[in-house]
Amino acid sequence: MVGLKSLDPIVYSSLREKILSSNSRFKEKRLEALDYFEKNDFQKEKDSPIQGFYMDYYSLPYSEIDPSFKEYKEFDYANLIPFNENKFIAFHYAISDYKILTLDENKEYEYVQNSDFEHLILKVSKDVKASLTVKKKGVRNFTSLVCEIILEENSSLNYFDIQEYHSDTKNYSMKRFDLKENSRNQCFSYEKASKWSVSVTDHYFTGKNSQGVNYSAFIADNEAHVDFKNNSFHFVPNTKNDIIANGLCNNASQAVSRGLIHINKEAPNTLSHFASNILLLDNKSKANALPSLEIDNNNVSSKHAAAVSNVDKQQKFYLNSRGFGDKEAEQLISKAFVFKISNKLESPFKEQVNTFLETKV
Amino acid sequence: MSILEIKDLKASIEGKQVLKGVNLTVKQGEVHAIMGPNGSGKSTLSLVLMGHPKYVVEGGSITLDGVDVLSLKTDERAKLGLFLGFQYPVEVPGVQLNTFLRNIDQKFNPENKTGLLKFKAQLSSNLKELGWQDEIANRYLNEGFSGGEKKKSEILQALTVKPKFCILDEPDSGLDIDALKSVAKGVSELTNAGRIIITHYQRILDYIKPDKIHVMIDGKLVLTGDHTLAKELEAKGYGWIKES
Numbered sequence: 001m002v003g004l005k006s007l008d009p010i011v012y013s014s015l016r017e018k019i020l021s022s023n024s025r026f027k028e029k030r031l032e033a034l035d036y037f038e039k040n041d042f043q044k045e046k047d048s049p050i051q052g053f054y055m056d057y058y059s060l061p062y063s064e065i066d067p068s069f070k071e072y073k074e075f076d077y078a079n080l081i082p083f084n085e086n087k088f089i090a091f092h093y094a095i096s097d098y099k100i101l102t103l104d105e106n107k108e109y110e111y112v113q114n115s116d117f118e119h120l121i122l123k124v125s126k127d128v129k130a131s132l133t134v135k136k137k138g139v140r141n142f143t144s145l146v147c148e149i150i151l152e153e154n155s156s157l158n159y160f161d162i163q164e165y166h167s168d169t170k171n172y173s174m175k176r177f178d179l180k181e182n183s184r185n186q187c188f189s190y191e192k193a194s195k196w197s198v199s200v201t202d203h204y205f206t207g208k209n210s211q212g213v214n215y216s217a218f219i220a221d222n223e224a225h226v227d228f229k230n231n232s233f234h235f236v237p238n239t240k241n242d243i244i245a246n247g248l249c250n251n252a253s254q255a256v257s258r259g260l261i262h263i264n265k266e267a268p269n270t271l272s273h274f275a276s277n278i279l280l281l282d283n284k285s286k287a288n289a290l291p292s293l294e295i296d297n298n299n300v301s302s303k304h305a306a307a308v309s310n311v312d313k314q315q316k317f318y319l320n321s322r323g324f325g326d327k328e329a330e331q332l333i334s335k336a337f338v339f340k341i342s343n344k345l346e347s348p349f350k351e352q353v354n355t356f357l358e359t360k361v
Numbered sequence: 362m363s364i365l366e367i368k369d370l371k372a373s374i375e376g377k378q379v380l381k382g383v384n385l386t387v388k389q390g391e392v393h394a395i396m397g398p399n400g401s402g403k404s405t406l407s408l409v410l411m412g413h414p415k416y417v418v419e420g421g422s423i424t425l426d427g428v429d430v431l432s433l434k435t436d437e438r439a440k441l442g443l444f445l446g447f448q449y450p451v452e453v454p455g456v457q458l459n460t461f462l463r464n465i466d467q468k469f470n471p472e473n474k475t476g477l478l479k480f481k482a483q484l485s486s487n488l489k490e491l492g493w494q495d496e497i498a499n500r501y502l503n504e505g506f507s508g509g510e511k512k513k514s515e516i517l518q519a520l521t522v523k524p525k526f527c528i529l530d531e532p533d534s535g536l537d538i539d540a541l542k543s544v545a546k547g548v549s550e551l552t553n554a555g556r557i558i559i560t561h562y563q564r565i566l567d568y569i570k571p572d573k574i575h576v577m578i579d580g581k582l583v584l585t586g587d588h589t590l591a592k593e594l595e596a597k598g599y600g601w602i603k604e605s
Contacts, residue, residue, distance in 0.1 A: 313414075315453055317413060318447065318451045320439070321411050321444075321445050323469060325436045332453075332456060335456075336453055336455025336456045337455055340501065
């Protein structure tokens, strides 16, 4: 067993050897990433209720690290997320499979994660209106799935991210959208948090008049730990994003929900909102919601709001008075907490998401 | 015929006694109105009947057909046949009104085994009774509702639950004339229920003729009369009762 904080020298040389002896076209970059991982510390995240979330890292059986180096030749090395962005990404870059999916028809696509470390590059072609469901499931020890999603001019995407790993899985998930001119992304992420989850969703608005909607719901149960991040970066004029991240914490779970809105000097007429609410269903669970703003242009509209609360006693009494028992009332309030976000989606995406949520929440 | 009996009920909140010995008997189908000055304990009575956890019952009894209501939890009281129309109904965003009504219909009327189509027809008819379009039922429960709409929502729920006894706390507050008529019509539809209407004004009693009117002062029902008492109270206020 080795820790991810730093690799055992034997493991490190073994991984290095595997990379060198592979047919990977990106050997050098992989080695560079592995070195970066080895030499740098995890970034300390401030104000997390989760003590030691980043620093006291978990162990990873060596046998699990078996990079197969699947690479699609048609696509150049991913560049939307640089390998030295953080320590997780560096490790991920060193050993992941690389896949590409081009959405070039107006239809529904599905992608299911196959291996433990995957890097998916998605491209929505110009003028295409597509839907994509990404499914992340199964029993895994440690896993990371990083998606780079490029929405070309005038394209439109409904992106449904479903994460349901086994509760013991430690995972790092990241998706970053790059929205070109007049493109539109409607994203809903559902996450059943496991023992150790970090989930990051970034929207990069690089094309004028691009628009995003980024709604998400996480459920942290049975001592789950989740760090949920939703960021919005506006680089050009007339872009719009709406982020709502709601979560439920139960049975001594811990969560932090972060959100950053960054608006560049060159991005007037930006409209960007972030809201996050976490509902604590027992008194052993803990949570923080931490929104932040970085605004370099005066001609914009940006709002952020965050709250952590317990089940509202008046709501509960009201439902009790309508014949709902305590547990049933709490379930209904929790369900409502999630559905009030999904119901903001546009049809038919809303119906697709709600049908799924009915079976999960 | 069901009977709700309240005997010498005493209750307090945060150490302050609010109900100081309330006695009231209501039979199924009867309409009772409770009037009285602010702070006399009317709303407290409604919340104690429904088992609000903030109130402590210090004495007395409440029975419904002989069943000890005070020993039951709030949801059990509801299932026994008590319904409270709140003075300030809470909002539950995320729960659509129609889904909620379907839920309580299945909960309270299991013998009906109402099919979805039959339920929708019944809902549509109840909405019409209250002067509402079907679309309102797609909204979240009480969210963004005006004061009047919230009162209508309570009556709509009562019509779905079909309780044995209904306590309506100020169902007329915040209503315009048309809304008042609609609410009164809805309350009149609950013919099988014993209805206790808490109100400050006589105007709703122009549309629903009560069998008895009670006056509550300082935590006790101190005077009982027929429907003419409301007009007298409207004209004279409560001072003369306090003095006598």
